Amino acid sequence: MTNGRGQRPWVPVLVVAGCAVLPWVGLNAYHLEVLATAGLNALLALGLNIIVGFAGLLNLGFAAFFAIGAYTYALLNLHLGWAMWWALPVSAMTAGLAGVLLGMPAIRVRGDYLAIVTLGFGEIVRIVVTNLEQWTGGPNGLLGIAHPSLGRYQFGVESRPYYYLSWLLVWIAFVACVRLSQSRIGRAWAAIREDELAARCAGVDVDRLKLTALGCGAAMAGVAGCLFAAKQGTITPDSFDFIQSVMILAMVVLGGLGSCGGVIVGAVVLSVLPELLRGVAMYRMLLFGVALVVIMRCRPQGLWGHGTPAR
Amino acid sequence: MTWYHTLLQHLINGLALGAVYALIALGYTMVYGILQLINFAHGEVFMLGAYFGLSALLLGQVTGPLPGVWCWWVTGMMLLAILGCSLTGCAIERLAYRPLRRAPKLSLLITAIGMSFVLQNVVMLTYGAQDRHIPSVMPTIRWTVGGASVTAMQVVLVCSGLVVMLALHLFIRRTRVGWAMQATAQDPVAARLMGIPVDRIIALTFALGSALAAVGGVLFGLYYATVNFHDGYLMGLKAFTAAVLGGIGNIPGAMLGGTLLGLLESVGAGYLSSQWKNVFAFVILVLLLICRPRGLLGERVVDRD
């Protein structure tokens, strides 16, 4: 499957069957809600994994692309009546385009500065969205976004259909990411990640590949954003702040940079754990900070990672 | 109020704010000069300084202005804050950064972010999540200079800032330890070969940077009279912008950058819009990093990549 653990074709089948059956074995709407959110987070983590894990580009403002995807669907739905299914590719494209546009000036910036540039970009998007009341509803956000429907079946506010949809998208994204990582592009990204100068000398078109990584990762965030808006029915700018970007980065790092399966696990763990720890909610962020420091000290390659993280 | 009164007021406001930015920026710039590390947790150290100042007042059970002896109280706050923050800064360096000195940038960045969350939340759990009031120990004296209002606090802010920065400048330039710091920043390997205890110098750099942030924090707390555990994040980012603006690694640059950013923000928010104030700062930051990362006065870092 991945990570060179040998060919075991029945593993993915079992996982998919397990996931499909889960809602019927005693999980209630709340559990499914958490898992559906975990699916969304997994999608985001896979996208960020392309940027940070595959291509080695630091990114602290990933939530901006998530926001762009969400608002794209919201505006298309509220003003033009589009259904979510049609908006999914459009959200992907707008977010992907934003990723490329951000990338064009930024890719020449060196490592740690790039992190700050992306952070700045993330904050700029959030504040602009908060201020442009005419378009984005400002701090109130946008309400009354239509939930998706399949034929005559309305998704509504039930959790089960979103659970299936988000994990279906995760599955598709997972396969795509694995294929990407094993393709020429993936190998070129690995080369850039390990030693950019050598890659450039070897004829790799570093700039174009970096932009591709940004575009792909951002597009995935756009898809997640579209689904998020459809699921919530309401979106506000405070769902897309710096803490969200850090969370997604933490999921990627926890799971293991570059490991597609790993980041999914990282996403699930970091989505479910806060719910299980509701009793100690006050200490949540403290524990999160400590966990980040400890993981970087003791196991920087994450749970499933291989080799060293990006330089 | 005529246009030049308004402009003068904006400039005065900007100078006061700029002094705080400069004090924090110095910490960023010194650490970056020596380690090429953006110390994300530095903003929280600044915030800690303000809380230490508050603690000093709480310990002394101060609730209002103390006309005669405010000087001593402010000094006391500063001393406690400097002590607390320097220790914190050294601890962060020792626990989080030193073991990762050879690690890739991403690990350091995440560790720094993690540390900043830890500091924020420790303060939140200790002091509460809501704004805490800092009793104004200084009597509120306002002067009207050229049609604009100047408070005693603003004067103290700017003067303290200048004094501290001058002291730092002299320390770096005129003392042996200061030379050692400069040498370590220029070439740590050679410095080590020359017998300079590089690890200790690095610890000292963190301590010094944190001490400056502590002074900034106490002054900030007194100036706004409220403090919240969230204050470190945004101030830290803006101070980082100031450091880059002046030229990262460059100490006079940090001072210039801080003052300039304060003035720009004040004038921008006053004449354009307050809503977009933070966007200005972030746009300046992004444009700087993309177009002119060496800032106004040029960087002073060794290219280690």
Added chain:
Amino acid sequence: MRQLAWLLAGVLWLTSCGPREPVVKIGFAGPLTGDQAAHGLDLLRGAQLALEEAQRQGPILPGHRVELVAMDDQRSPTQAVSVAKKFVADPDVMAVIGHLNSSCTMPASAVYHTARLLELSPVSSNPQISRQGFETFYRICATDDVQGPAAAQFLMDQLQARRIFLIDDMTTYGRGLANEFARAVQEHRGQLLGHEGIPQGEKDFAPLLTKIKSLAPEAIYFAGMYPEGALLIKQRYELQVPAIFMGGDGLFEEALVQLATPQAAEGVYLTTLGGDIAGVPAAQGFVRAYEAKYGAVGAYSAYAYEAMNIVLWAIKTAGQKDRAAVLAAMKHLKEYSGILGVHTFNEQGDTRNRIIGIFTVRNGRFTFVTQVVK
């Protein structure tokens, strides 16, 4: 990875099982952590006090225990939806009191509506929430389309201030209130010199206030919460801006005077959602009981107290542990007489008890001035 997935599934399934006792739960949702935690806690305590008092008077629903389950929505709309779904999924929950922030109540109300679960909001004042037309949504506070105009009228008629500068904190609540205020000013032919937003958490208002000073308004109206309000008040004093300062119910918190310094806060006006409870004889019992147990009464405690009592009444009237019955009982509520006055609810779930109180700060304390009934 496979093992982990099964392990997680197992854990989640186990946590969903549990002992089934005859218990009726009332959910409470609000910000219990974060910077609004003080307000959330005020509400929670008010609700707890009401429940304890009611239980002392006898069983609410014979054969059942009544419990208050509090959940933290962290002032985040996403968390609010998650909390709502958790309540909805728990078959013991018969009603929910919450949320605090309009930005959270809005999406959560849709979830409660789908599950036909009664939601009574103590202090979410954004008018749009009830305009969604959910029959499960009720609130006992006045809405901002009443508060804003009441403030505007007071400023322009009573205080003769017609040149006004408007500031809001760019949240659902603040922007909503500010927009209502602005509309009322235009209708009364006042002059709005400007409308600016300030981000929450901002401390430095000197540029904004300097700009305002140069426009020489007669009044400044701030729609937002007390941390920013206090700083605005203090810095306005330091910059010597000679305009009347007025704010919304977000400023109604003891800490405001302390944070702004009593010197600067003197003469500040504000509106509250409801009259002066200190002046209502029925409320004295509540105030005494609250102070005995928790200390000073918070700005919103009385609302949660009232909300809990109404919910308990609905459960008692329904007579059975059934959400539809509780909802039906609520619908048939003709009028409820409580410490905040007499409540009757219109079709949208808003209370017709639309009293806006006006307070001022005098000698470092909130002093009741008058009330406006709409």
